[in-house]
Structure formats: C-alpha cells, structure tokens
Amino acid sequence: MESEFEKGRIRPLQEQHMRVQKSTFTRWMNVFLARVNDLYSDMQDGVLLLRLLELLSDQRLPRAARGRTRLHFIENNHRALTFLHSKVLSAENIVDGDRTLILGLIWVIILRFQISSILKERSARSALLLWCQRKTQGYRGCDVNNFSESWRDGLAFNALIHAHRPDLINYDRLQPKKHIANLQNAFSVAEKSLGISRLLEPEDVDVSNPDDKCIITYVSLYYNCFSRMKAEQTGSKRMLSFVLETERMKSDYEGMVSKLLAWINKKITDLDARNFPNSLKDLQSLVSDFKYFRTVEKPPKYEEQGHIEGLLFSLRTEIAANNLSRYKPPEGHQLSDVQRLWAQMEHAEHRREQALHDAMIQQEMLEKLAQRFYRKAKLREAYSQEMSRVVGKEDAEDDSLLATQVTLQRIGAVGTDVAASQDRLAMLINMAEELVNKGYHDKASVIKR
Structure with a gap:
C-alpha cells in the first residue's frame, strides 16, 4: 500500500485533485464517523484516525491520549502510523496539517481496508476495474478503461446501476453529451434508492482529468452495495438450496455409515474365525491375507471414518449457522456407534494376529x-x-x-x-x-x- 503513497508523493497532486480528494475522503470518513468537518484540522489530534482504524480493522488499538498538547497529538498519530506500519510520513506531518501527506494517508487506508478487503484477486485497482468492465459491457457509449476519463460522461455510473437494478435507470434515454445531467441522475438514484453515500458531485467528475482515487473510492461503495443486494436477493433461493443440500448431506452420511458398519461387522466375523489350515504353506497364505487386510483394506476405511466425521461436522455447522434444529443421526448411526464397532474390530484384529502367530509357531514346529x-x-x-x-x-x-x-x-x-x-x-x-x-x-x- 505504501508504494501507492510514495507514488503520490513523488508526483505532486494538482490543486484541483487535492480539493476533490479532500471533499471525497471527508465524506467517505463520515460514512464511518459522521463527525468530520475539515479533514486536515480534525485529524490533527489523532483521535479520529485511531477511531477510524479501529472501526475498519475491527481490532483494539491503544487508547488515545487525553491531553490537548502538541505532544499528545503526536503520540496519538504515532500510534496510528505504527498500526499501519507506515514509514513514509511522520506523526508531525499530520499534526502540522500537511495536506498532501494527509490525503495520501487516507488513500492508503481506503486501499487497504475498503478496496483490498472486497477484491483480493490481482491488485485491488485492477480487480475493481475488471468488475466494472464486466458489469458495463455492451452498454451503448460505455467504455470503461480506467478510473478517470471513462467516468466523465456519467454513463458508466448509470450502467452499473442499470446492470443490477434496471428498474431504477432508463439507460436508453441518457444522452452521452449531457455529462452533468447523467452524473446527477446516477448520484441521486444511488443515494436515494440504494443508500450509497454521495462522495462526489457532478462537477468533480466532469473535468478534463477526473481524480482516479476519488472515483475508485466512490465505485467501491457501488461494489459493496450490489454485493449485499445480490446476497439478499438470493437469500430465499439459498435457503431452498441449503435445505436440499442438507438433506443430501444427511442421506450421504447415513448411507456411508451403513456401508461402513456392514463392512466392520463382516470383518469382525472374518477375524474371529479360527478354522486355520494345518499346513504351513496354507497358513502362510492366510497370514498374507491378514497383512493385506491390515495394510490395504483397513487404511481407506479409517480415512472413510474421518470423512464421515467431517461430513457430520459440516452438516451440523451449516444447520447451526442457519439457526435450525440440531441434526441427530438415526439410532445405530451415531458416530459413537461407528467408533464402538471399530474398536471391537481392532480387538478382533489383535486376537487374530495372536492366533495366527501361535498357529505359525505350531506349524513351523511340526x-x-x-x-x-x-x-x-x-x-x-x-x-x-x-x-x-x-x-x-x-x-x-x-x-x-x-x-x-x-x-x-x-x-x-x-x-x-x-x-x-x-x-x-x-x-x-x-x-x-x-x-x-x-x-x-x-x-x-x-x-x-
């Protein structure tokens, strides 16, 4: 993440981009904190930064110092930067209100916790861009190649909304040359109908070189919104699929247990048999059969027992996660039944081994x-x-x-x-x-x- 920060430091941000970033990042922070007025001055004491990182990371950070001196402010910001493992800027830069470094820091936080957390494959930027390209593919006049000029006319924002909620956008009526109207339409619909915070204004985007960091931040809210919406829309289908899947898992479990118990019972009978041949050659053949059982037949069945345990655990976990009644296997098909019978088989195996050993000694002696x-x-x-x-x-x-x-x-x-x-x-x-x-x-x- 710091490479993005360093890149921004090496190439000074234009004043226009800094203005838009300040507005966008302030609104983004207010999604979580709801009390940021001036990004630069409100962050000086380090209290808001520590609180923001706690909310985003879901981790406990050191408590902010209570004092209001410069020394206390530096201490709080140093704790936040230590948590971020950031070595590019110092706590003094934040306390002194260094606009460039503060904007770069917020961008690092957005990348790490807002974007990388929802799209883990490839890089966060390229993964989010690929998602936008797939969702807007085939829309008239919509060609998303970057997070800057491709969004200026507002068609890409409208296409994203229409791809998920076609009832909210009449895409065919949009006019490609009316940038402000298109942007206003998408931003208003996103805020009122989808609950997506308005991080940008049309005038921030309809410029010769829109700020890519601001657009990425805003588009990531679209991704979050539509991911949640998809989950809700498929909730009932998922529940039906879940019920069918759990019934299949129950059937698989009971069938596997029945087959394994039948195999164990047969092996116990075979192992307890003592009709040994009275010739050394035939007895050696019997010993070979016993070795085959122990080294070839038995290990896969032991693994099968593990699969059965795993299947039952998965079944019960899925049922518990959906707040349904705990599954209890039929009588005689409990894991304890399998384990008890398996122990009996191993005792029979031990007895047969001893009996074969004694018989071999007897035959060798004869x-x-x-x-x-x-x-x-x-x-x-x-x-x-x-x-x-x-x-x-x-x-x-x-x-x-x-x-x-x-x-x-x-x-x-x-x-x-x-x-x-x-x-x-x-x-x-x-x-x-x-x-x-x-x-x-x-x-x-x-x-x-």
Whole structure:
C-alpha cells in the first residue's frame, strides 16, 4: 500500500485533485464517523484516525491520549502510523496539517481496508476495474478503461446501476453529451434508492482529468452495495438450496455409515474365525491375507471414518449457522456407534494376529519335527536293512556245524546291537505319535512310514 503513497508523493497532486480528494475522503470518513468537518484540522489530534482504524480493522488499538498538547497529538498519530506500519510520513506531518501527506494517508487506508478487503484477486485497482468492465459491457457509449476519463460522461455510473437494478435507470434515454445531467441522475438514484453515500458531485467528475482515487473510492461503495443486494436477493433461493443440500448431506452420511458398519461387522466375523489350515504353506497364505487386510483394506476405511466425521461436522455447522434444529443421526448411526464397532474390530484384529502367530509357531514346529522324523526314519530303515542283510548272509564253509555256530554268533551280535538301538526306535515312535496327535497335515504318511 505504501508504494501507492510514495507514488503520490513523488508526483505532486494538482490543486484541483487535492480539493476533490479532500471533499471525497471527508465524506467517505463520515460514512464511518459522521463527525468530520475539515479533514486536515480534525485529524490533527489523532483521535479520529485511531477511531477510524479501529472501526475498519475491527481490532483494539491503544487508547488515545487525553491531553490537548502538541505532544499528545503526536503520540496519538504515532500510534496510528505504527498500526499501519507506515514509514513514509511522520506523526508531525499530520499534526502540522500537511495536506498532501494527509490525503495520501487516507488513500492508503481506503486501499487497504475498503478496496483490498472486497477484491483480493490481482491488485485491488485492477480487480475493481475488471468488475466494472464486466458489469458495463455492451452498454451503448460505455467504455470503461480506467478510473478517470471513462467516468466523465456519467454513463458508466448509470450502467452499473442499470446492470443490477434496471428498474431504477432508463439507460436508453441518457444522452452521452449531457455529462452533468447523467452524473446527477446516477448520484441521486444511488443515494436515494440504494443508500450509497454521495462522495462526489457532478462537477468533480466532469473535468478534463477526473481524480482516479476519488472515483475508485466512490465505485467501491457501488461494489459493496450490489454485493449485499445480490446476497439478499438470493437469500430465499439459498435457503431452498441449503435445505436440499442438507438433506443430501444427511442421506450421504447415513448411507456411508451403513456401508461402513456392514463392512466392520463382516470383518469382525472374518477375524474371529479360527478354522486355520494345518499346513504351513496354507497358513502362510492366510497370514498374507491378514497383512493385506491390515495394510490395504483397513487404511481407506479409517480415512472413510474421518470423512464421515467431517461430513457430520459440516452438516451440523451449516444447520447451526442457519439457526435450525440440531441434526441427530438415526439410532445405530451415531458416530459413537461407528467408533464402538471399530474398536471391537481392532480387538478382533489383535486376537487374530495372536492366533495366527501361535498357529505359525505350531506349524513351523511340526514341520521341523516331521523333517527330523523322516531323517531319523531313513536312518532306522537303513540300519534295519543292514541288519537283515547281516542276519540273512549265507556262510560259505562246508562244515555245517561251524556255519551254524558262526550264524548264531552273528545273530547274537545283531540282537545285542538292536537291543542297544531300542531307545532310538522309541524316540522315533514318540515323534510319530506327536505328529499324529497334533494334527500334522501329512500324518497318514507318518503312520505308514
């Protein structure tokens, strides 16, 4: 905003513009304060400036000093300038009645609080000009290119009014060359029928180079007026639209809650199921399914729960803002119902995780036990075959008695060795019984072996 101020300081204002600005800015201030007679002298003590900034900013500023000395005046104006973060002029400039700087200061305030607050896109000036161009487009003889000469003949002011209230202006009867009459018509209609304060006089505008700051200030009042009028005109339509929208939001909320509750209930049933397979491979597949639920299925549903909460909050906020009765979801569709059931699902999830963990340990243990069983069974089978071969071996000696004695000795040795291996065989049998009793998936093969 200070760049606008500096620009005005570098290029001294013409006396005519200063006169019009003083009149316009005084009237503008009276819209808020209603007690400004002479802009330069009334602002010297800083009290009006502090009050104006409080009203425009809706913020609490430091209380004005009560004294009536120059020192008190400087202190008050310094507080106002500190609030504006202005470093271009000093409090002494205002107390001394520097006309150029005081007008520049008021323009900075108008830009910051009157114009920038209503049109935030682009710069305040260009945004307001674009709004005027759109509203006056197509009107005969109306070509708005700036905030100076484009307004001199008064057609632009009349076109703005006609674009919003065609019942107030007979635009076709306006004569482009009758500047004063056109301006008087627009200003009078704006003041009497629309309540827009008359900041300008026709003679202030019908000059070779109308002051753009004064016209911008005045046109911004048109923008405010028509924005309020549009809001009032669409009030009933908005209420109908609001009712329809709230009904849609209620339907969306209840539908989303129903679907989410159905999903949660199904998942609780699935998670509580304990018909686990008795093979490690199939159990690993089940663990993979559980991981998919936890990492892929569940997170979007958790986000959906957040969307439901947000939807209900928005619904209740909109209803409260329009002073309607508070919305209460149907029985079983409260947020507390969703949260309670979600907690139950998470408990079921925890239980399933523990059950799968225990089942995996059991299956891994049985798988290792089975591997040990088959390995030891293979050793026992090899040993049995070797002993059978030794017992069944025929003696090549001719002496049958001697052959018989050798065979008996061999059988005795085998018997002694077999007796010594009974513990290993018993261990093998115990392993087989444990696999069978604990439901090893291939217990039939174990029994056969």
